[in-house]
Amino acid sequence: MSKEERHIFSVMVENRFGVLARVAGLFSGRGFNIDSLNVAETHDKSVSQITLVTHGDAQIIDQIYQHLNRLIDVIEVTDLTTGTHVERELLLLKISTEDPRKRAEILQVAEVYRARVIDTKPSSLVLEITGDEGKLEAAIEIFNTYGILELARTGKIAMMRGGTN
Amino acid sequence: MSVITSQRVLFLVFCRSKRLISIVNEERNWSGTTVRSVSVIYVNRNVLLKPHPSRLQSWNEKVFYFQQPTAQKNVSTTVYEEIDMELSGAHILVDGLKREGVEYIFGVNGGAAMPIFDALYDETEVKLIPMRHEQGASHAADGYARATGKVGVALATSGPGATNLVTGIATAYMDSIPMVAITGQVMTEFIGSDAFQECDVIGVTRPICKHSYLVKSCDEVADVVAEAFHLARTGKQGPVIIDIAKDAQRAETIFQHPDTVDIRSYKPQVNGDPAQIAKAAALIKEAKCPMLYAGGGVVLANASEELRKLTLNTQIPITVTLMGLGAFPETHPLAMEMPGMHGSCCANYAFTDADLVVAIGARFDDRVTGDLGKFAPKAKKIHIDIDPSCIGKNVPVDVPIVGDAKNVLTELNKLVDTADIDPWRNQIQEWKQKYPFEYEQKGNKVMPQYVIEKIYEHYSDAIVVADVGQHQMWAAQYFKFTDPRTWLNSGGLGTMGFSLPAAIGAQLGCPDKTVVNINGDGSYIMTIQELVPAITMKLPLKIFIINNMYLGMVRQWQELFHDKRYSAVDYHDNPDFALLAQAFGATGLRVEHPEDVEPALLKAKGINDGPVVIDFIVDEEENVFPMVPAGAGLGDVIRGLS
Ligand SMILES: Cc1ncc(C[n+]2csc(CCOP(=O)(O)OP(=O)(O)O)c2C)c(N)n1
Numbered sequence: 001m002s003k004e005e006r007h008i009f010s011v012m013v014e015n016r017f018g019v020l021a022r023v024a025g026l027f028s029g030r031g032f033n034i035d036s037l038n039v040a041e042t043h044d045k046s047v048s049q050i051t052l053v054t055h056g057d058a059q060i061i062d063q064i065y066q067h068l069n070r071l072i073d074v075i076e077v078t079d080l081t082t083g084t085h086v087e088r089e090l091l092l093l094k095i096s097t098e099d100p101r102k103r104a105e106i107l108q109v110a111e112v113y114r115a116r117v118i119d120t121k122p123s124s125l126v127l128e129i130t131g132d133e134g135k136l137e138a139a140i141e142i143f144n145t146y147g148i149l150e151l152a153r154t155g156k157i158a159m160m161r162g163g164t165n
Numbered sequence: 166m167s168v169i170t171s172q173r174v175l176f177l178v179f180c181r182s183k184r185l186i187s188i189v190n191e192e193r194n195w196s197g198t199t200v201r202s203v204s205v206i207y208v209n210r211n212v213l214l215k216p217h218p219s220r221l222q223s224w225n226e227k228v229f230y231f232q233q234p235t236a237q238k239n240v241s242t243t244v245y246e247e248i249d250m251e252l253s254g255a256h257i258l259v260d261g262l263k264r265e266g267v268e269y270i271f272g273v274n275g276g277a278a279m280p281i282f283d284a285l286y287d288e289t290e291v292k293l294i295p296m297r298h299e300q301g302a303s304h305a306a307d308g309y310a311r312a313t314g315k316v317g318v319a320l321a322t323s324g325p326g327a328t329n330l331v332t333g334i335a336t337a338y339m340d341s342i343p344m345v346a347i348t349g350q351v352m353t354e355f356i357g358s359d360a361f362q363e364c365d366v367i368g369v370t371r372p373i374c375k376h377s378y379l380v381k382s383c384d385e386v387a388d389v390v391a392e393a394f395h396l397a398r399t400g401k402q403g404p405v406i407i408d409i410a411k412d413a414q415r416a417e418t419i420f421q422h423p424d425t426v427d428i429r430s431y432k433p434q435v436n437g438d439p440a441q442i443a444k445a446a447a448l449i450k451e452a453k454c455p456m457l458y459a460g461g462g463v464v465l466a467n468a469s470e471e472l473r474k475l476t477l478n479t480q481i482p483i484t485v486t487l488m489g490l491g492a493f494p495e496t497h498p499l500a501m502e503m504p505g506m507h508g509s510c511c512a513n514y515a516f517t518d519a520d521l522v523v524a525i526g527a528r529f530d531d532r533v534t535g536d537l538g539k540f541a542p543k544a545k546k547i548h549i550d551i552d553p554s555c556i557g558k559n560v561p562v563d564v565p566i567v568g569d570a571k572n573v574l575t576e577l578n579k580l581v582d583t584a585d586i587d588p589w590r591n592q593i594q595e596w597k598q599k600y601p602f603e604y605e606q607k608g609n610k611v612m613p614q615y616v617i618e619k620i621y622e623h624y625s626d627a628i629v630v631a632d633v634g635q636h637q638m639w640a641a642q643y644f645k646f647t648d649p650r651t652w653l654n655s656g657g658l659g660t661m662g663f664s665l666p667a668a669i670g671a672q673l674g675c676p677d678k679t680v681v682n683i684n685g686d687g688s689y690i691m692t693i694q695e696l697v698p699a700i701t702m703k704l705p706l707k708i709f710i711i712n713n714m715y716l717g718m719v720r721q722w723q724e725l726f727h728d729k730r731y732s733a734v735d736y737h738d739n740p741d742f743a744l745l746a747q748a749f750g751a752t753g754l755r756v757e758h759p760e761d762v763e764p765a766l767l768k769a770k771g772i773n774d775g776p777v778v779i780d781f782i783v784d785e786e787e788n789v790f791p792m793v794p795a796g797a798g799l800g801d802v803i804r805g806l807s
């Protein structure tokens with residue numbers, strides 16, 4: 001067994017109902033892993049993009065690539081991890097400000113993570129943070145010490161650097 | 166402008182076959198108001214269809230007139246236009262099937278598919294074959310496809326009709342058989358409401374079909390039919406589902422069949438990469454112990470001719486898998502017979518010693534390879550396959566070639582010569598002579614292998630359709646196949662009950678061939694009801710039951726691996742299949758002694774106005790050998806005899 005690696009696939013699909021089920025069904029049916037999954041329409045309304053993070057050894061990754069390509073509704077599959085790419089994730093955090101003395105401190109920490117405050121209430125505020133996985137994990141860890149009330153995370157989106165891919 | 170009377174219009178109409186013509190009658194009355202009446206004739210069916218009022222507008226735009234110029238106001242003017250047909254979704258579907266060259270459609274009727282069955286009622290080009298169970302319908306469509314290479318078509322209603330099709334769809338999927346399965350669906354407005362006989366067929370069949378379509382509007386039908394057939398028969402072939410809501414079957418629309426199908430996300434690679442083919446040729450040249458390993462893909466790609474050329478050009482020994490039997494004549498000296506669990510020792514030993522394996526349309530199935538760690542350990546591997554996901558799935562490959570077997574072999578044939586491998590060829594001959602398929606005659610029992618040998622003797626030109634179990638393996642071992650599409654069996658899914666309905670499909674597809682069904686007592690009774698349509702259609706099927714009163718293959722495993730604990734395999738409560746055949750209305754014979762085998766086979770030959778069932782009561786506990794136990798390496802084959 002060769003060693004397991006994390007891969008990010010960008011999968012361009014027809015924007016039709018049922019396509020996501022085909023992609024997800026392929027993973028569950030063949031025992032492949034999905035670490036995160038993100039789906040959205042592209043600038044071309046007939047095309048959706050699925051960004052899919054998975055892991056496995058080289059043989060499994062090749063199988064995932066081939067089987068994704070085999071789906072009729074899949075237009076193009078790119079393994080972004082084979083080249084240099086950028087990846088981002090969006091995190092929303094609702095943090096308790098029951099203790100008003102902590103509020104300023106929270107805002108200072110938010111500054112460090114370039115977080116934006118997108119909602120404030122007397123007892124809570126909502127922060128928006130983007131970044132790669134490491135940054136978001138670190139942010140979650142630190143904000144947890146103030147009390148995270150709610151957390152929402154998009155999963156990764158990614159693209160190749162430069163060129164036209 | 167010419168004057169065209171109603172009669173002349175009709176004359177013109179009938180000159181154009183299969184077109185729909187609208188006739189617009191304009192009458193002006195004395196006050197000058199124009200009264201328009203429109204009638205439409207669908208020439209092919211001579212049925213007058215009422216046009217949809219909302220369509221009148223769009224027709225007018227395309228009207229071209231042969232109008233009588235007239236000053237008089239009371240003269241009626243006949244106007245006609247050639248329009249795109251306006252038909253119901255069900256009729257569009259049937260029209261699409263005709264365009265795809267469909268001869269037969271196998272189905273069982275039911276509520277949500279009634280408009281389609283109705284459209285087929287007075288249809289002569291596409292013949293509706295009513296089966297007795299939807300599983301039978303899907304296997305019959307499958308058998309038709311396997312025997313002819315054309316797309317088989319099955320039809321069922323929603324819910325239970327659709328779920329009954331599922332086994333047949335999965336069977337076709339596993340063996341890459343081109344098929345279109347059409348299912349009725351509840352009305353669009355009820356979809357998702359757990360309506361009566363609603364089932365999410367698209368969901369249920371997602372992992373067992375190449376693609377599927379849920380059709381909610383009659384406007385989609387023409388395109389979907391064309392796409393479905395295109396997908397089913399190109400690239401890696403397979404079943405495609407069309408699930409069509411009842412209201413979409415009923416609603417009428419103007420439509421046009423697409424002339425070509427272009428799916429932007431579907432571009433199968435049919436031509437092999439020349440550089441890879443050159444690499445393969447170089448490996449073949451270097452090899453000292455090469456072997457060819459051909460599978461069902463060769464049959465599906467109609468590449469048997471090219472495979473023969475490759476084998477004869479190179480003089481390299483060849484093994485053909487259970488799915489590929491007939492792709493290369495088993496009677497040829499270079500043929501090693503099939504490999505794998507119940508394959509020939511020769512083929513299995515060859516894998517173990519080969520230094521090059523050239524796989525063509527074969528998929529290194531676990532029933533062929535045995536323990537992967539011990540499979541062809543010394544061999545480099547070349548793998549030619551239409552499906553890139555198949556390459557490297559089970560076994561690492563040195564030279565992958567994605568492409569259609571026919572194209573790739575044609576190119577490869579240009580680059581190869583006779584291989585200089587005499588010692589290896591001699592070794593193969595030695596194994597072949599030393600370890601043929603063999604069995605021992607026990608007392609005065611009818612040995613199952615003997616029955617197959619005799620069937621081969623008397624029906625060597627037949628299409629053989631086998632079911633699943635020991636009898637299937639014996640048929641594969643003792644019948645010598647020489648031509649593609651003469652051996653049909655469910656190799657991938659191993660579906661008991663496949664063979665009788667598949668034989669019906671094969672016989673309809675190949676009316677001039679004799680179709681022999683080699684069945685097991687357990688398998689036969691799983692789809693025995695399909696004897697009814699076979700009798701109704703007077704199909705001269707030869708149904709030979711290798712009756713060991715057991716689920717024999719499972720019993721063999723219980724004998725070898727479960728201390729003879731015969732759990733749920735004892736079929737001594739079988740009915741008398743000969744009498745049962747007679748009750749159905751077929752000829753039924755029973756054979757209990759070896760000396761009666763041949764006379765019965767000869768008698769069956771003479772009965773051609775319907776099916777003949779022969780119940781061969783064979784030795785109950787005979788086992789299939791050689792055998793590579795599950796999980797063992799091919800070299801560890803148990804030869805069986807002492
Ligand atoms: C639908 C289905 N159920 C169960 C099995 C498992 N199975 C494989 S072979 C076999 C026995 C088949 O019995 P029979 O048709 O009498 O053939 P025999 O092995 O006795 O020749 C069974 C039960 C199967 N392949 N298909």
Ligand SMILES: [Mg+2]
Nearest residue numbers: 685686715717
């Ligand atoms: Mg049996």
